[in-house]
Amino acid sequence: MGQVGENYVAIFGWRAQYGLSKLQIAYITRSPFQQLLQEGHRRRVVNAFLERFVDRRYAPRNNWCRDPTGRTRGEYDNLMQLIGGFSPGSNSSDSWRWVMSTNGIFTTKKLNNIIMEKVFEGEKSQPETSRKPLIPKKMEIFIWRARKKRLPTLCELDKRGIDLHSVRCSICDDDVENIDHALIFCKCAYDVWSRIYNWWNLGPYVNTSIAETFAGSVNQNMSKIGAKLWQAVEWTCGYLIWKNRNSKVFKNKSLCVASLVNEIQVLSFDWNSKRLKGPKIDWCSWLANPHQYLFIT
Structure with missing residues (x-):
């Protein structure tokens, strides 16, 4: 697993097309902020990630119980860079998009082709x-x-x-x-x-x-x-x-x-x-x- 922002975008090759939601908050509170959660501050950590849209732009509430440092701080900053400029559409609904396909639709045929290309890429010289x-x-x-x-x-x-x-x-x-x-x-x-x-x-x-x-x-x-x-x-x-x-x-x-x-x-x-x-x-x-x-x- 890489950093939070990177993981969030490409968990198992999928990309979520929406801002912070309950699903995302659940993911964030499981990893990699375990050290904060273990100290009994679960509610305050979750509140720190609750979305607040100002003029249809996401603005986080940084009311941390204590300021994050080190790797945790770096992961948090990367997450903020990822979702900081996000603006949800008025009529759009939550959906999944597969980043390995140009149309965003997952098919077993496409996945099989990708696997075969990776497996046999050393055989191109044959x-x-x-x-x-x-x-x-x-x-x-x-x-x-x-x-x-x-x-x-x-x-x-x-x-x-x-x-x-x-x-x-x-x-x-x-x-x-x-x-x-x-x-x-x-x-x-x-x-x-x-x-x-x-x-x-x-x-x-x-x-x-x-x-x-x-x-x-x-x-x-x-x-x-x-x-x-x-x-x-x-x-x-x-x-x-x-x-x-x-x-x-x-x-x-x-x-x-x-x-x-x-x-x-x-x-x-x-x-x-x-x-x-x-x-x-x-x-x-x-x-x-x-x-x-x-x-x-």
């Missing part, structure tokens, strides 16, 4: 294709969590004080399980990425971080449609690697690399072929030579 991907919403959320290192890997759980028997990777047991290891450097994950890159004829897989892996760009000359298709393959790959990891942790079952690659091929084709607006994708060419789709228009 390629344009990441804004309208061809994959389901749940996968977008997964990729965002992976980039922000907010997946519940064993290392992240250990950092948050959860007592674990071990933080080593449950798939390969070669290293501690952080996000980069779980999705990239685990032997199973790395083999899957290598086969996916080989399937798309992109050469060896050499990315060293989550940001590089999910960047969605492997060729500067690829078209926008090609970038969308490849992005869907990348994100599907990461999502299914994580899903396979969870299956191992919670059910003690996991797919082999070949089966995991086959599932990525089928699922990415299904989403791309159904969601892509434009040229049709052929299943046979998708399996045999998907590299051609990087340059499709």
Whole structure:
């Protein structure tokens, strides 16, 4: 909570369009003047804030039981600056106005847009294709969590004080399980990425971080449609690697690399072929030579 005047104007993002009223007086007498109220001067403190309009202008009655000092005085002066020039309309009624909207009307859609802008403002540097991907919403959320290192890997759980028997990777047991290891450097994950890159004829897989892996760009000359298709393959790959990891942790079952690659091929084709607006994708060419789709228009 900031100062009284500031709090009063923007409590939970709302602004009251009237002068001092019973609601305001109740707010003021609760905080931050507790030290005055505790001394049995509640009535005199309330009277000090009762409105008195002279020529339709607010004028406070400063009949304090004792003069406020320090922080209390500063808060009171700020409040007086805020409401000192207020003049109520003759026919206006009390109402609420939401300051985050130009028309002052609160809507859940507007609030949702504001939240999404704040949450994803760090993603503005990502390629344009990441804004309208061809994959389901749940996968977008997964990729965002992976980039922000907010997946519940064993290392992240250990950092948050959860007592674990071990933080080593449950798939390969070669290293501690952080996000980069779980999705990239685990032997199973790395083999899957290598086969996916080989399937798309992109050469060896050499990315060293989550940001590089999910960047969605492997060729500067690829078209926008090609970038969308490849992005869907990348994100599907990461999502299914994580899903396979969870299956191992919670059910003690996991797919082999070949089966995991086959599932990525089928699922990415299904989403791309159904969601892509434009040229049709052929299943046979998708399996045999998907590299051609990087340059499709």
